[in-house]
Amino acid sequence: xxxxxxxxxxxxxxxxxxxxxxxxxxxxxxxxxxxxxxxxxxxxxxxxxxxxxxxxxxxxxxxxxxxxxxxxxxxxxxxxxxxxxxxxxxxxxxxxxxxxxxxxxxxxxxxxxxxxxxxxxxxxxxxxxxxxxxxxxxxxxxxxxxxxxxxxxxxxxxxxxxxxxxxxxxxxxxxxxxxxxxxxxxxxxxxxxxxxxxxxxxxxxxxxxxxxxxxxxxxxxxxxxxxxxxxxxxxxxxxxxxxxxxxxxxxxxxxxxxxxxxxxxxxxxxxxxxxxxxxxxxxxxxxxxxxxxxxxxxxxxxxxxxxxxxxxxxxxxxxxxxxxxxxxxxxxxxxxxxxxxxxxxx
Amino acid sequence: xxxxxxxxxxxxxxxxxxxxxxxxxxxxxxxxxxxxxxxxxxxxxxxxxxxxxxxxxxxxxxxxxxxxxxxxxxxxxxxxxxxxxxxxxxxxxxxxxxxxxxxxxxxxxxxxxxxxxxxxxxxxxxxxx
Numbered sequence: 062x063x064x065x066x067x068x069x070x071x072x073x074x075x076x077x078x079x080x081x082x083x084x085x086x087x088x089x090x091x092x093x094x095x096x097x098x099x100x101x102x103x104x105x106x107x108x109x110x111x112x113x114x115x116x117x118x119x120x121x122x123x124x125x126x127x128x129x130x131x132x133x134x135x136x137x138x139x140x141x142x143x144x145x146x147x148x149x150x151x152x153x154x155x156x157x158x159x160x161x162x163x164x165x166x167x168x169x170x171x172x173x174x175x176x177x178x179x180x181x182x183x184x185x186x187x188x189x190x191x192x193x194x195x196x197x198x199x200x201x202x203x204x205x206x207x208x209x210x211x212x213x214x215x216x217x218x219x220x221x222x223x224x225x226x227x228x229x230x231x232x233x234x235x236x237x238x239x240x241x242x243x244x245x246x247x248x249x250x251x252x253x254x255x256x257x258x259x260x261x262x263x264x265x266x267x268x269x270x271x272x273x274x275x276x277x278x279x280x281x282x283x284x285x286x287x288x289x290x291x292x293x294x295x296x297x298x299x300x301x302x303x304x305x306x307x308x309x310x311x312x313x314x315x316x317x318x319x320x321x322x323x324x325x326x327x328x329x330x331x332x333x334x335x336x337x338x339x340x341x342x343x344x345x346x347x348x349x350x351x352x353x354x355x356x357x358x359x360x361x362x363x364x365x366x367x368x369x370x371x372x373x374x375x376x377x378x379x380x381x382x383x384x385x386x387x388x389x390x391x392x393x394x395x396x397x398x399x400x401x402x403x404x405x406x407x
Numbered sequence: 408x409x410x411x412x413x414x415x416x417x418x419x420x421x422x423x424x425x426x427x428x429x430x431x432x433x434x435x436x437x438x439x440x441x442x443x444x445x446x447x448x449x450x451x452x453x454x455x456x457x458x459x460x461x462x463x464x465x466x467x468x469x470x471x472x473x474x475x476x477x478x479x480x481x482x483x484x485x486x487x488x489x490x491x492x493x494x495x496x497x498x499x500x501x502x503x504x505x506x507x508x509x510x511x512x513x514x515x516x517x518x519x520x521x522x523x524x525x526x527x528x529x530x531x532x533x534x535x536x
Binding site: 107160 | 418421476
């Protein structure tokens with residue numbers, strides 16, 4: 062049975078802060094930070110936006126784009142590291158907001174930045190096993206970075222939703238492959254407002270080891286090579302890592318260009334790779350092959366091999382494209398940003 | 408607001424579910440279970456509003472009620488939905504963008520919360536179309 066993407070949708074809040082603005086507050090050298098991270102600005106949630114509202118907006122965009130009958134949904138999984146409730150599933154609120162039937166299974170996932178792709182894999186399994194007709198997999202975050210911490214330069218807000226099924230596919234997911242280890246490169250303890258991380262340790266033993274292992278694992282498994290793909294997208298904690306890992310694996314800058322949204326968006330954690338994939342689908346044509354590898358600290362990577370079908374032409378324009386979501390930003394200063402991020406208490 | 412009071416209105420708050428009288432064609436939000444025009448001849452059914460409409464009038468709240476202090480200043484408007492009924496809602500945009508007659512569309516947002524440890528209220532707000 063072929064399993065894949067029936068429809069997709071993304072959502073990005075309108076607010077942005079430029080990295081210069083953050084650097085000015087902390088006395089950092091903006092030029093060297095922007096040059097090092099290859100990120101110019103990042104998205105900021107509205108005062109009334111969180112991982113749930115972003116998940117709902119992305120899910121509604123996916124449903125409307127594909128004109129999907131929500132009564133077919135048999136599963137809803139939301140991946141995030143910023144679920145507003147510690148106990149009370151985001152996915153139940155999403156289910157009500159998209160008017161899904163109560164006869165479905167739902168749960169929240171957490172795996173740093175790859176919880177959303179884990180949700181896609183779970184839906185693939187349920188669809189492939191014939192347990193459900195279609196499933197909704199979401200990656201959504203309003204990620205946190207402590208004031209003055211390196212993460213503050215990139216931790217952004219956004220999400221993407223994918224409807225996974227076995228018929229009427231916009232893109233076929235040929236296979237997926239994961240690589241998981243116990244690597245403490247980044248974590249947040251219960252009740253703590255901001256995550257901790259291992260600085261440079263997040264790079265080689267974290268991001269690069271897991272992304273390359275999952276990516277090569279998948280290509281070995283299905284017998285493909287980088288040149289077989291038209292597009293590639295890797296998790297984007299900054300602009301540098303995905304470009305370096307792409308080069309290391311043998312992908313060209315041209316292959317990753319369409320999905321590299323991080324310079325204008327920042328790291329949307331669970332939404333990162335999935336928004337990148339949405340940006341690629343926004344411009345891909347029938348027969349295009351896409352290679353995607355997500356990374357979540359802790360640590361693990363999920364790789365996917367995807368082929369676009371002719372249905373893309375039918376649904377592409379029926380929802381907001383990532384490029385449209387990135388347009389008309391409202392820029393804010395650090396004080397307003399701090400208010401939006403709940404860093405100011407009254 | 409009690410948990411039960413919020414919970415009962417989830418379909419209305421999340422998805423603008425109102426009602427429609429098929430006898431006279433009138434739409435109602437919040438939902439009415441009896442058509443005041445057709446009385447017992449009315450036939451009421453649920454109706455999901457498109458969520459599009461225009462601003463009839465608005466005010467900018469600077470002195471916010473408890474729980475809304477962080478959102479101030481915010482725009483509170485009477486919005487006439489395309490199907491007919493008017494409702495009060497927040498329009499999320501700069502106050503300088505507000506204009507009587509402007510077109511708006513609904514979005515899913517956080518409306519408020521009971522307290523830091525209490526439940527979070529989600530529902531519909533509006534943004535410029």
